[in-house]
Amino acid sequence: GQNIDQPTEMTATEGAIVQINCTYQTSGFNGLFWYQQHAGEAPTFLSYNVLDGLEEKGRFSSFLSRSKGYSYLLLKELQMKDSASYLCAVSSGGSYIPTFGRGTSLIVHP
Amino acid sequence: GAGVSQTPSNKVTEKGKYVELRCDPISGHTALYWYRQSLGQGPEFLIYFQGTGAADDSGLPNDRFFAVRPEGSVSTLKIQRTERGDSAVYLCASSLTLAGGGTDTQYFGPGTRLTVL
Numbered sequence: 176g177q178n179i180d181q182p183t184e185m186t187a188t189e190g191a192i193v194q195i196n197c198t199y200q201t202s203g204f205n206g207l208f209w210y211q212q213h214a215g216e217a218p219t220f221l222s223y224n225v226l227d228g229l230e231e232k233g234r235f236s237s238f239l240s241r242s243k244g245y246s247y248l249l250l251k252e253l254q255m256k257d258s259a260s261y262l263c264a265v266s267s268g269g270s271y272i273p274t275f276g277r278g279t280s281l282i283v284h285p
Numbered sequence: 286g287a288g289v290s291q292t293p294s295n296k297v298t299e300k301g302k303y304v305e306l307r308c309d310p311i312s313g314h315t316a317l318y319w320y321r322q323s324l325g326q327g328p329e330f331l332i333y334f335q336g337t338g339a340a341d342d343s344g345l346p347n348d349r350f351f352a353v354r355p356e357g358s359v360s361t362l363k364i365q366r367t368e369r370g371d372s373a374v375y376l377c378a379s380s381l382t383l384a385g386g387g388t389d390t391q392y393f394g395p396g397t398r399l400t401v402l
């Protein structure tokens with residue numbers, strides 16, 4: 176099985192930078208996803224990391240270290256609309272089915 | 286283009302009743318997934334279809350749950366003898382299948398909120 180751990184809740188100030196960590200234990204690692212989910216809505220794709228290192232996409236960046244079983248999502252220039260749950264999901268094994276963590280609820284305040 | 290659609294958006298039923306939840310994936314996506322999500326939790330995998338066949342149904346909690354995808358497009362999740370513990374949001378996702386055998390990014394539908402009274 177897989178064990179995915181991420182903080183339950185984080186708060187940050189508008190305009191600031193926040194880092195959401197995710198640690199995982201798995202065998203047959205394929206890749207790691209980050210999704211954003213606003214309350215009452217479906218998850219939407221943010222990033223997919225297969226290789227070690229940092230991938231930047233606008234205000235959002237995602238980092239992966241496969242040897243450490245660790246990833247983080249970095250959000251810059253926070254906006255109020257970034258208040259949402261951020262889900263870390265790991266794909267492993269032959270079926271490539273992502274397993275999701277519990278999500279980190281990010282609250283951005285003025 | 287059209288995204289993943291799910292119907293109904295909300296379903297309220299009584300304990301012991303039968304329900305069907307429908308998912309219409311993005312056109313051309315051969316991979317289809319069902320998840321369920323309880324409040325404060327991440328999506329929990331239920332079943333995965335590759336075309337018409339269930340490639341992995343290891344997440345179905347028991348034999349009251351069943352899903353079909355007879356023509357490789359629309360899928361129906363069926364729950365018999367519903368229990369209060371089945372109350373959750375049922376999410377459907379679809380993706381392309383990659384040439385190497387893996388699947389591409391999942392695109393989720395808006396979900397069906399099931400409430401069992």
